[in-house]
Amino acid sequence: MSRHSPAVSDRTGNLRFPGSKEMNAMPSLAEVVDVVIGVDTHKHTHTAAVVDASTGGLLAELTAPTDPGGYQQLLDLARQHGARAWALEGAGGYGAGLARHLVAAGEQVIELDRPARAPRRHGAKSDSLDAARAAREALGRSHLAQVKSDGPRAQLAALMAARRSAVEAATLAQRQLHALVIAAPETLRAMFRGQSTTAMTTTATRLRTRASWDAHTVTTATVLRALARRTTALQREARDHEHAMATIVRAWRPDLLEQPGIGTIVAAQVLICWSHPGRIRSEAAFAMLAGTAPIPASSGLRTRHRLNRSGDRQLNRALHVVALSRTRYDERTSDYVERRRAQGKTDREIRRCLKRYIARDLFRQLEHGALPA
Known part of the structure; x- marks a missing residue:
């Protein structure tokens, strides 16, 4: 024993x-x-x-x-x-x-x-x-994190990977459609002239070949229709995955969705990286994971910090989305941005500061529950 x-x-x-x-x-x-x-x-x-x-x-x-x-x-x-x-x-x-x-x-x-x-x-x-x-x-090691059994995090991770793949494939199909329209015979180009990419997709989905068209035009129309239908199907798949993620997030941590600038995708990405209380030992460690911890880049009497390009880039991107949204629509964030600009900070430096603050607040909320208003 x-x-x-x-x-x-x-x-x-x-x-x-x-x-x-x-x-x-x-x-x-x-x-x-x-x-x-x-x-x-x-x-x-x-x-x-x-x-x-x-x-x-x-x-x-x-x-x-x-x-x-x-x-x-x-x-x-x-x-x-x-x-x-x-x-x-x-x-x-x-x-x-x-x-x-x-x-x-x-x-x-x-x-x-x-x-x-x-x-x-x-x-x-x-x-x-x-x-x-x-x-x-x-x-x-001084800090040990235990593996957790499967739960909502694993579900979100699977859905996020599938959605990301669908979005990337849909974007690629749209680009191919747009490029093919540019090089298409004039008969087809005229149908798409002046349309946005979204409108092109709708038009191409409804394309029907005509007996008067030559073989090149018929083939191009057939491929355009296939690309458009592929794009539509992939976009529908991505929406379905997002709806499924929304259901999980609302059941697991609905308090995240109440924060300004945080929607389903951002909340899901944050939860995937965080996983459970205690997995990440501190707020500073979470910031490092997110790639928002400042890296000293000072020289002489000038004190500066540069961009941290390490960490989980998907989490960093999620915080970037929150920072952009709050800069536009959150009054407190807008006031902060103006104050920092008056101090001589560039927009990029301000955005780094914002992402660091957002990482801090999110970690505290994730570990201890919703923050007071």
Whole structure:
């Protein structure tokens, strides 16, 4: 029997231990588990390495297929040891199936969101070495986020990916339609002259070939109609996905939709990146994730900050949309923009400041509920 008390998960999804009141007061992972099982996840196989929590030594390893039978093999290996935690990189990708299996079995699963890439000794690399590195990195981290079971975040992520794909494909089809109209025979060009892209799509959807047209005109009309119908179908698909996301957001966090400049798509993207309370350790970490944390770019007596191009660019884009919307339609934001302009700030610098403030307010609301008006 293990000499350690088992770790438990608090409502925030962080690993908490008996006697600890807050994250900063928590003992290290090595003090509460006997082993950490690191897993190097791949499409067809997963490799697990059991590492002693006290010494960091490798105790056992196993490679298993990525199916329920393989997941159970890994779990059986882990159960041969005492108090344990799992460390998975890619828990939302190749490791998603294993993570679900482990969570359902009551295991403690740590999500390694961005593991450090330390130089390998003599360039050595293998699945078992990577799995052991994952376990040792979990032992060295001060903040541990537990993998959550599937829920509204997973649904939003799937819908967002499908909607984004549909929007991109619809945009491409519209561009192809527009380019084809420009090069079309005059008989067809005359039908579209002076129309917007949206109107062109409607006109092309209703195109009918005529017996008097030559083969080139008939073929062009047929392709235009196909592109228009493809565009319409993809736009309808994107709307359906957005409606489904709206239903989930309203049921999960309707308070986000009450904030100025935040609609369904922005709220969904923010929730996908945030996931659950405690996953992101602080407001500053959320700002860094969003790519809104300022990067010093000072020189001499001039103090400046430059654009942060790292982080989750989809989340950054969502905050950008909020900043633009509030600049136009929110009186307090408009007043702030004018004050900063009077101080000599450029619009780009002001927008960076706005996005940083928006990230701060959103994180506080996500972690603690709706902010007072």
